Amino acid sequence: MSPLRPILSGQNIVDTRLGSAYDLLEFIEKHPELFVITGAGISSNSGIQTYRDEIGNWKSNNPIQHSEFLNKEAARKRYWARSFGGWPNVASAKPNDAHKALVKLESRGYVSTLVTQNVDRLHQKAGHKKVTDLHGRLDQVVCMDCGSITSRDQIQAWLRDHNPHISGIEVEKSALRPDGDADVGDKLIHEIKVPQCPSCSGLLKPNVVFYGSTVNKEVVNYLLDRLRKAKALLVIGTSLMVYSSFRFCKYANENQIPMACVNQGLTRGDSLFSLKVGGDCSEVLNQLIGYLPE
Ligand SMILES: [Zn+2]
Structure with missing residues (x-):
């Protein structure tokens, strides 16, 4: 008391x-x-x-910002490469x-x-x-142009099929970050092909509220x-x-x-x-x- x-x-x-x-x-x-x-x-x-840790400090790098994701292809490459490594851990969590x-x-x-x-x-x-x-929700991906929803698993399969250089990567537990993010090498990020909307080829975003959005x-x-x-x-x-x-x-x-x-x-x-x-x-x-x- x-x-x-x-x-x-x-x-x-x-x-x-x-x-x-x-x-x-x-x-x-x-x-x-x-x-x-x-x-x-x-x-x-x-x-x-x-x-965050117990006194509220960030434990790892600051997460991606909404405007950065929409405006910079490099940010999207970084997001999809890192989330390709991190998503399986979230998908299989119980x-x-x-x-x-x-x-x-x-x-x-x-x-x-x-x-x-x-x-x-x-x-x-x-x-x-x-x-x-x-x-x-991280198990969905939304098109910023036509609004259609695709499952994250489908996008994961697309990433695997179109990026043979990352399809075999295994991410150590210590490299996992919140929200299905993971530390992966810069070379993987630079070379990744990012997914587009299956309906309209528009810009795809995970169906989550990024920092800097409301x-x-x-x-x-x-x-x-x-x-x-x-x-x-x-x-x-x-x-x-x-x-x-x-x-x-x-x-x-x-x-x-x-x-x-x-x-x-x-x-x-x-x-x-x-x-x-x-x-x-x-x-x-x-x-x-x-x-x-x-
Ligand atoms: Zn679309």
Whole structure:
């Protein structure tokens, strides 16, 4: 029960306490229609890298920017070469205990809305029914000219067929980066042929929200409406450093919606939570499920 140091100014500072999975059980029983936000921390036990360390610093090179991808062929070459190496790890990742725990909470009616910053589709693979992919999905590729959607697997096969020099590359675990990115050699990047839209030969982009782009306004408004109707906000496995997810905490704070958080490190919302549970997402949520009455 030690207070966390407020890191924001001008907010309604609540009396945060550090608690356990049991405290989280009390929280969700008191507020049984949760609006849940998840981030990279929930996928790390599935072998998918997180962007930031426990104090919120970048772990690796900054990710690609939206305008750079659209405007520079060199950036697209770099993206497709690196993602050719990284995609198989995301495609084969399996949901972990934290994803499965949320499926149980949904089936028992505790979760009214689940929003994820992750693009790996692991909540859906676990069987979660209603999920909003706030930053899109990596298993799809979208044409920026005609809007048609192609599966990432189809594009992976195209890349393999048209780039014999990279088709056999194997990427070490240590070279994997978040969002299906991986460190690969400069020569591979320089020589790669990039895919085009199968329908109109237009510019293809993974169906994700790159840094420097924004989340669709209608999606945000729909989610704020869901949050208004929810009884509480639960943040899991994210440092909330990007505004697209932090805005929900800000909104909850302004509307006196109670907030709890499960995260291993510091978050941007630490001064706003009434309960913060530190530790591994899978362990904490597993314990929580164990405490739920049958
Ligand atoms: Zn097209």
